[in-house]
Amino acid sequence: MSLPMESILLPGNPACQGCPHALGLRALSVLENVVLVVPAGCTTIISGVHPKASFSVPVLHVPFASAVAVASGLAAAYKQEGVEANVVVWMGDGAADIGFATISGAAVRNEDIIVVVSDNEAYMNTGIQSSGTTFWKAKTTTSPGGKSEEKKDLAGIMLMHRIPYVATASVGYLQDFVNKLRRVSEIRGFRFIHLHSPCPPGWRFDSSKTVEIARLAVKSGAWILWEYDGRFRISSPSKPYKDETKRVPLEEYIKTQGRFRGLSGEDIEEIKKKVEEQWKFVLTMEKTFK
Amino acid sequence: MSSWLEHLIAKSSEGSAGKTGLWRTFKPVxxxxxxxxxxxxxxxCPENVIKVYHHRFIxxxxxxxxxxxxxxxxxxxxAIEMVEEEE
Known part of the structure; x- marks a missing residue:
C-alpha cells in the first residue's frame, strides 16, 4: 500500500460518520498543489463553518452550473501567472447533472483541469432526491416506489468526448483510486474520474459498512472499474469479474442497503439485465480502444 | 491584504465542526x-484521526x-473493537 498518510481534509470536520467523500478526499491528497473548486453539495458543508475551514488547501465555492467553467479560468490564470497548481473540481452527481453543459464544454476545449465526480447516486445534501446516476429501482424521496428511469453512465459520456483521461474509481479500492490519481498527475488536459461513493444515510446502511458496500458493488459487477488514457483497460479490482461466474450474486449487494428494501424478484432480474448491458458496453470499449 | 478582508477568509483548522468526538456512540479500541x-x-479512516508513531504505535x-x-x-x-461509550 502506498496511500497518503495525511489528508487534505482535517479532523473534526462536519462530514457524517462514515462519509465516502472524506475517504475520496483523503486519496486526493496524493496530488500536489491542489486547488479545490467545489460547487454546492455535501462537500460545501464538509468545508467547515466560517471562520474555520476544514481543508488544508485553497477552496473556491462556486454555483452549480459554473463549477467547471470557473476551474477552466482558474487554470488559465495560474498558467499565465506561472503558478504551479492542480485545479481539481470536486463535485457530486447533483452538480454533474445540473452543470453538465460546462463539463462538456470544458472537455471539448480540453482545459487543463481535473474533474472528480464523487457519485453517491442521489442528491444527498438536499435530502436524497433521485439523480441521473441513481441506481435502477433505488428508493429516494422523489422515487419512493423505486427509480423507474434509466441510470446515466457519466464516465461513458465523458469517454465519448475523447478527452485525454477518463476513469471510474471506488472508495472501496483507495489504492486503485490513488494509482489513477498518480496517472492523472502525469497527463495534461481534461481529466475525469467518476468515483463511486456509497452514502450511509442516503442508501440506508450502517456507517461502518461504507467500504464493504463499495467493494460489494465492484464484486457483484454493479460498478465496473476501468480507465482510458488512449487505451481502454478494465482496472485490476474489476478484472476477475469479467467472468460472470466469479461475481458475487447481485442480491448480496442489494440486500445490504435500505434503499432497495422490498424489491421483487422481477425487479432484481431487470437490474441484472441492466448490469449485464453495462458489462457488454465496457467489454466492447476494451476491444475498441485496444 | 487589508485586515477587514482577512476576516472574510476562513482559516484551515481542526475541529471546524467542534469536538466531533461527542458524536460517538461506539468507541474504537x-x-x-x-x-x-x-x-x-x-x-x-475518513476522519484522518488514526496516527502511527515509530511504525509501531497506533x-x-x-x-x-x-x-x-x-x-x-x-x-x-x-484488532479494533467497537465499545459502547459510557456517560
Whole structure:
C-alpha cells in the first residue's frame, strides 16, 4: 500500500460518520498543489463553518452550473501567472447533472483541469432526491416506489468526448483510486474520474459498512472499474469479474442497503439485465480502444 | 491584504465542526497484541484521526473520532473493537 498518510481534509470536520467523500478526499491528497473548486453539495458543508475551514488547501465555492467553467479560468490564470497548481473540481452527481453543459464544454476545449465526480447516486445534501446516476429501482424521496428511469453512465459520456483521461474509481479500492490519481498527475488536459461513493444515510446502511458496500458493488459487477488514457483497460479490482461466474450474486449487494428494501424478484432480474448491458458496453470499449 | 478582508477568509483548522468526538456512540479500541500494523485502519479512516508513531504505535484521536466503525470493519486481524461509550 502506498496511500497518503495525511489528508487534505482535517479532523473534526462536519462530514457524517462514515462519509465516502472524506475517504475520496483523503486519496486526493496524493496530488500536489491542489486547488479545490467545489460547487454546492455535501462537500460545501464538509468545508467547515466560517471562520474555520476544514481543508488544508485553497477552496473556491462556486454555483452549480459554473463549477467547471470557473476551474477552466482558474487554470488559465495560474498558467499565465506561472503558478504551479492542480485545479481539481470536486463535485457530486447533483452538480454533474445540473452543470453538465460546462463539463462538456470544458472537455471539448480540453482545459487543463481535473474533474472528480464523487457519485453517491442521489442528491444527498438536499435530502436524497433521485439523480441521473441513481441506481435502477433505488428508493429516494422523489422515487419512493423505486427509480423507474434509466441510470446515466457519466464516465461513458465523458469517454465519448475523447478527452485525454477518463476513469471510474471506488472508495472501496483507495489504492486503485490513488494509482489513477498518480496517472492523472502525469497527463495534461481534461481529466475525469467518476468515483463511486456509497452514502450511509442516503442508501440506508450502517456507517461502518461504507467500504464493504463499495467493494460489494465492484464484486457483484454493479460498478465496473476501468480507465482510458488512449487505451481502454478494465482496472485490476474489476478484472476477475469479467467472468460472470466469479461475481458475487447481485442480491448480496442489494440486500445490504435500505434503499432497495422490498424489491421483487422481477425487479432484481431487470437490474441484472441492466448490469449485464453495462458489462457488454465496457467489454466492447476494451476491444475498441485496444 | 487589508485586515477587514482577512476576516472574510476562513482559516484551515481542526475541529471546524467542534469536538466531533461527542458524536460517538461506539468507541474504537485498538488491541496492540492482535495488530499486525498493516495500517489499513489509518488509510481508510475518513476522519484522518488514526496516527502511527515509530511504525509501531497506533493512536486514535478520540477528540475528533466520530465512531463510524470503518476501522473495526476493515481490520483483517480484528484488532479494533467497537465499545459502547459510557456517560
Amino acid at each position: 485498538h488491541n496492540v497484541e492482535k495488530c499486525n500494523r498493516c495500517l489499513l485502519c489509518l488509510y481508510y 493512536i486514535i484521536n478520540y477528540e475528533y473520532c466520530k465512531g463510524c466503525g470503518i476501522c473495526a470493519e476493515i481490520c483483517p486481524q480484528d
